Amino acid sequence: MSLLIHNVNIFTNDDSNTVIHSGAVAIEDNRIIAVGDEKDLISRYSDFNRLDGFGRLLMPGFTNVHMHFYGMYARGLALTKPMNNFHEILQHLWWALDKVLDMDAVYYSALIPSILSVRKGVTSVIDHHASPNAIDGSLDRIQEALEKVGMRGILCYETSDRDGKDIRTKGLQENERYIRKIQAAKDENPDFMFDGMVGLHASFTLDDDSLEQAAALCENVNRGVHIHMLEDKVDEILTREKYGHGVVERLQHFGLLGDKSITAHGIFVDDDDIAMLADSDSIIVHQAQSNMNNAVGRADVFKLLENGITVGIGTDGMTPDLRREAMTGYLLHKHHLSDNNLGWSEFEQMTLKNNPTIYERLSGQKVGRIAEDYLADIILLDYYPPTPLTGDNLWGHFLFGIVDTPVNTTIINGKVMMHDKIIGHLDEVKIAAESRKIAEKVWQKFHDS
Secondary structure (H helix, E strand, C coil): CEEEEEEEEEECCCCCCCEEEEEEEEEECCEEEEEEEHHHHHHHCCCCEEEECCCCEEEECEEEEEECHHHHHHCCCCCCCCCCCHHHHHHHHHHHHHHCCCHHHHHHHHHHHHHHHHHCCEEEEEECECCCCCCCCHHHHHHHHHHHHCCEEEECECECCCCCHHHHHHHHHHHHHHHHHHHHHHHHCCCCCEEECEEEEEHHHCCHHHHHHHHHHHHHHCCCEEEEECCCHHHHHHHHHHHCCCHHHHHHHCCCCCCCCEEEECCCCCHHHHHHHHHHCCEEEECHHHHHHHCCCCCCHHHHHHCCCEEEECCCCCCCCHHHHHHHHHHHHHHHHCCCCCCHHHHHHHHHHHHHHHHHHHHCCCCCCCCCCCECCEEEECCCCCCCCCCCCHHHHHHHCHHHCCEEEEEECCEEEEECCECCCCCHHHHHHHHHHHHHHHHHHHHHC
């Protein structure tokens, strides 16, 4: 496909935050081949199909680096058991919900949020999945859903000992099977849109033999882990009670930290933990909305960043909308610390720079920038700036304008997935109706369990 998008203002998200007014972008197949002045590119690429942006803002699509698609079936779910702390939230909601998911629920719980992601300008996602009674092939079903929508993704299955060793082993096997399948696909096509990681729940639900096997698997397939880390104090307390070591120390001991590993949350890290995480070049992902919803605390993202840790932003299943997550996080830290000067540059760095850096580090795919040879994951927003828009003030426009602006067009891997707010290749009403039928079955099993 050859496409020229013109009559747009372009935020390139390069190192200088370059903004090009009256610009154009040329796309061939799945890559950007030229960015620049509208008149120049129209002359150079006169034979390309044209998409008139009508003065809208063109920018890279967003990346969500920690998502739980399957949490979609908690939306509207009536809860009947008290949940007075995070451990009880896990036991009475998430661990009860994931047990009643079947393969249809796995598929539709990924399909619906993927559609919403495209509507919100999210073009790539790193998901963390659990369905202990529907493990084998579950990652294929999620991939199938993402392919139907057109999204890019890195997937893993959440291995845990909480449901017994047989299910633990099946979880590790699903990760290995999927990763090897993806590696074969990428040998054939380096631009294949998916990749895999070794998914782990959290230290306090994983015995030593499980971590040993996970570490061996990571080494064999050259992948890192995607694990929840110190989301709540219970992780540290139970880990020390059961295994005699702190969470980060234990992960380091088993060789699970490293530049290919994602540790989600990191709220209760101490100085020694931060040093180990920084030395290993491990990734930490921050989820402000989820942390607030569970009342577990606030990760010190400023200290993590100051120590050289790559910190990204995920939505943890709360929403497909990364813009909403970034705004919430920005406000949370200012409010909690009673300091109106906090967070401006840090949240810009995490949202616009670190997230695509994380995705590229783990998948090898160049996303998050409008520049030659980058993958054509691009969004067009109905944003007509009421004040001057420059690279220096882009983040101000983002937080107080772009964050609320409808996405008009979403292009992923060079293909138009949504245009004029219409996802033409999907029947969203029919999909939602089918999902409701599945939700009724899921909820009935949940309440019967």
